[in-house]
Amino acid sequence: MSHTTLLVFELTILVLAIFLGFEVISKVPALLHTPLMSGTNAIHGIVIVGAMIVLGQPDKSAFTWIVGFVAVVLASANVVGGFVVTDRMLEMFKKKPTKPE
Amino acid sequence: MSTNLSNLLYLVTIVTFILALRFLSNPAHARRGNQIGAAGMLLAIVVTWIKVGTTSWWAIAIGMLIGGGFGAVAARKVKMTAMPQMVALFNGVGGGAAALISLAELHRILPEAGAPKEDISVAIVLSALIGSISFSGSMIAFAKLQELIGGRPITYPAQKLGNALLFGASVAAGAVLVAGVQDEWLLWLLIGGAALFGVLFVLPIGGADMPVVISLLNAFTGLAVAAGGFELENNVLIVAGMLVGASGTLLTLMMARAMNRSVANVIFGAFGQIQAGAGTMSGTDGTVRPTTADDVAVMLAYAHKVVVVPGYGMAVAQAQHDVRALADLLESRGVEVTYAIHPVAGRMPGHMNVLLAEANVPYPALKEMDEANNEFSRTDVSLVIGANDVVNPDARNNQGSPIYGMPILNVDKSQAVVVLKRSMNPGFAGIDNPLFVEPNTMMLFGDAKESVAKLTAAVKAL
Numbered sequence: 001m002s003h004t005t006l007l008v009f010e011l012t013i014l015v016l017a018i019f020l021g022f023e024v025i026s027k028v029p030a031l032l033h034t035p036l037m038s039g040t041n042a043i044h045g046i047v048i049v050g051a052m053i054v055l056g057q058p059d060k061s062a063f064t065w066i067v068g069f070v071a072v073v074l075a076s077a078n079v080v081g082g083f084v085v086t087d088r089m090l091e092m093f094k095k096k097p098t099k100p101e
Numbered sequence: 102m103s104t105n106l107s108n109l110l111y112l113v114t115i116v117t118f119i120l121a122l123r124f125l126s127n128p129a130h131a132r133r134g135n136q137i138g139a140a141g142m143l144l145a146i147v148v149t150w151i152k153v154g155t156t157s158w159w160a161i162a163i164g165m166l167i168g169g170g171f172g173a174v175a176a177r178k179v180k181m182t183a184m185p186q187m188v189a190l191f192n193g194v195g196g197g198a199a200a201l202i203s204l205a206e207l208h209r210i211l212p213e214a215g216a217p218k219e220d221i222s223v224a225i226v227l228s229a230l231i232g233s234i235s236f237s238g239s240m241i242a243f244a245k246l247q248e249l250i251g252g253r254p255i256t257y258p259a260q261k262l263g264n265a266l267l268f269g270a271s272v273a274a275g276a277v278l279v280a281g282v283q284d285e286w287l288l289w290l291l292i293g294g295a296a297l298f299g300v301l302f303v304l305p306i307g308g309a310d311m312p313v314v315i316s317l318l319n320a321f322t323g324l325a326v327a328a329g330g331f332e333l334e335n336n337v338l339i340v341a342g343m344l345v346g347a348s349g350t351l352l353t354l355m356m357a358r359a360m361n362r363s364v365a366n367v368i369f370g371a372f373g374q375i376q377a378g379a380g381t382m383s384g385t386d387g388t389v390r391p392t393t394a395d396d397v398a399v400m401l402a403y404a405h406k407v408v409v410v411p412g413y414g415m416a417v418a419q420a421q422h423d424v425r426a427l428a429d430l431l432e433s434r435g436v437e438v439t440y441a442i443h444p445v446a447g448r449m450p451g452h453m454n455v456l457l458a459e460a461n462v463p464y465p466a467l468k469e470m471d472e473a474n475n476e477f478s479r480t481d482v483s484l485v486i487g488a489n490d491v492v493n494p495d496a497r498n499n500q501g502s503p504i505y506g507m508p509i510l511n512v513d514k515s516q517a518v519v520v521l522k523r524s525m526n527p528g529f530a531g532i533d534n535p536l537f538v539e540p541n542t543m544m545l546f547g548d549a550k551e552s553v554a555k556l557t558a559a560v561k562a563l
Contacts, residue, residue: 003218006334007220007331010330010331010334010336010339013336013339013340014327014339014340014343017327017339017340017343017344017347018343018346018347019347020119020344020347021122021343021344021345021346021347021348021351022347022348022351024119024122024123024344024348025122025347025348025351025352026351027123027126028122028125028126029126029127029128029469030442030444030450030451030454030469031128031442031451031454031464031467031469032125032126032128032131032451032454033352033444033449033450033451033454034184034188034449034450034451034452034454034455035125035131035135035451035455036122036125036348036352036450036451037188037315037316037319037349037352037449037450037451038184038188038191039121039122039125039134039135039138040122040319040323040344040345040348040349041188041191041192041195041319041322041345042135042138042139042142042191043118043121043122043138043142043323043341043344043345044192044195044319044322044323044326044341044342044345045142045191045195046114046118046142046145046326046337046338046341046342047195047198047199047202047325047326047329047338047342048142048145048146048149048165048198049111049145049146049149049335049337049338050198050199050202050326050329050330050332050333050335050338051164051198051201051202052146052149052150052153052161053149053152053153053333053335054201054202054205054206055153055157055160055161055164056149056152056153056154056156056157056158056161057156057209058156060157060209061208063205063208064205064208064209065157065160067201067204067205067208068157068160068201068205069160069163069164070164070201071197071198071201071202071205072160072161072164072165072168072198073164073165073167073168073171074168074194074195074197074198074201075168075194075195075198076164076165076167076168076169076172077168077169077171077172077175077191077194078168078172078191078192078194078195078198079142079146079169079172080168080169080170080172080173080176081171081172081173081175081176081187081190081191082172082176082191082195083135083138083139083142084172084173084176084177085176085179085184085187085188085191086135087132087135087136087139088176088177088181089181089184089455089458090128090131090132090135091132092181092455092458092459092461093128093131093132093454093458093464094458094461094463094464095128095129095463095464095465096463
């Protein structure tokens, strides 16, 4: 695939993702807006894939090494923290009252 | 692993993310959705791990242990009341990672023969710009919410001009880079300028506007990640980043609409300045009627319907468990208790819902604004706990009020209103609230948690 073809393809899925994002989110009730924020927060932790690719390059300079390493640290904090916080929140939403222990 | 295979597996990850968001439409299975999303994330990490191969695998592992360990401990330890700053923190580090990836990518591409392709350099510039703003802006939001710095709007001379110049300079550095000047320092300049802009743009924004800012910064990180996907020609980054960018944008617009203000007004308005010098309650005539816990307890115990209106004060005092205990006690006496939740009550979208869920309040009792407003006319007592601007009738009646036009919870339509408040100081926005002097309003002064505990004791004693 030529570079331009790839770019057009990428732009296509970008635009589709915009509409998909609007569509999916508009169905989320206000009740769950905090978990929504936190959940999307976890999803953009996918940046870890980019950080791993940067740090995993062969023959990289010391500069790339350091920058990539910091990026991996930050991105993994984003991923783990994001999903754990969201899970803790969603765990609490219950339809019926339960007896606190 | 071939690129085709890894892209197919990344597609599975994309599907899990979409499902995770789709499942959030109903609280009954939202948690499973989040777990599906987490599994998809794990898949993407494993795929990337295999793709990258043996190069620096140990460095990646150590980095993930440090970051993941920090994230897990922080996310486990944090109190539910500190949730907004946690979300801001995790959001910021994601933006920071995106900016760093741009820096590393430019560093890798520059020595290669010929200038980098325009679309790649545009992506690098965008990702670095938005990611840096998101990083530093989120850190300031974190510091504000954690009360490391004051929550009130911080302003300085020629703020708008200064911010505009700074932002303009960052964009100009990016434009020069895209135009083909191959100098890494331009990107450093851009990152530094954008990071400083992020600081200065969040500093003046008052605490009550935080729900808008936090969801905006969340959208920013998503966009930075999507731009990162163009740099690395990686679909999963593009789609996942853009999903977050779109959803964060929509949520930001919804929050701004809930305050009847434009996003631009929230960001550049330095809300709260307007009356900051006007002194407290100066514009309001009438007398405040303080009351005692015993009197309120009688009203509550013999009411048919009580609506609790929580605000940021409940979060600060961590009173949600006591509120639940009081509601349980009232319900055991046959009183109907519901909760009226304003969309921007608290410091992040849906903040109050999470706190009350933590206190084990069943979610069908949490009423959104429109539904709640239909019920106030047949409500005996509205119990306002640490909320201020979201129940301010000036938003309906006083065209001169800075919050005029903002949809509010019409607690003043109920038979009686009891406001639990620390003192007569105006709220975060520093705006007068005539609700406090209306004839059917009584004020119960004190810390929200203590006041609610006193009410519970007083109802028990009846």
